[in-house]
Amino acid sequence: MKKIISLAAIAAVALSLGMAAVSADAAKLIGEARAKEIALKHAGVAPQQAQFTKMKLDKKYSHTEYELKFYVGGTEYEYDINAETGEVLKFSREVKNHGAPQNAGNAGLIGEAKARGIALSRVPGAKESDIRKFKLDHDDGRQVYEGEIFYNMREYEFKIDAKSGEVVKWEIDG
Incomplete structure (x- = not known):
């Protein structure tokens, strides 16, 4: 006994x-907000100029990193930032559509902050830091914000119409 x-x-x-x-x-x-600050400073871009389409926390074999993607006009920026130290591990800059006006295809969108707020409002107690994946994507001919929230041992997957704010997909695992 x-x-x-x-x-x-x-x-x-x-x-x-x-x-x-x-x-x-x-x-x-370091948190998502700090990772964004680091990427924007490294790129020499003001926060109001950038349209973020991807923010993901990814656990690698030897470290954890934030993967970010954002656009300024027709230029795409991708960053991998060490989630503990803030070190820029990898970055790329690519001109996608030469000379296109800034955010030309994004007119009338509700914006990343509002979409995140809509998703978080469906998970009582969840915070911004619980959003693990978030990006602007095209789905069935329309733009949607899609992402995942991990909170209280559950995974929530969502898609939110980028123009109306309507939740078009909501799944809970766990």
Whole structure:
């Protein structure tokens, strides 16, 4: 009986140490807002000029990184930023449509901030940092913001019409 109690106590301690390590890892991340600031500063772009279409937290073998994609006019920028140190790991800049007016195809969109707010309003208690994937995409002939929220051991996948703000897809796993 003493062995069983001892084993249970050891298991409880190990579990709590593991959970503390996970929480400590999450606390070390720079956050999405800081990752955006770093990318914009590196690119020499003002925040109001950029239209972000992708923001994803990705766990690699040796590190965790934020993958970002944004457009300024007809130029696409892609960045991989170390999620713990803020170091720019990789970046690219590519002119997509030479001389096109800035945000030409994005007129009338509700915007990233409003779309994120709509998604978060459906998950009580979730915060901006719980959004793990977010991008502007085309789906069945219309522009949508799509993404994933991970909160309280559940995964929420969503698509929001980029012009009307209507939630066109909502799935919960877990």
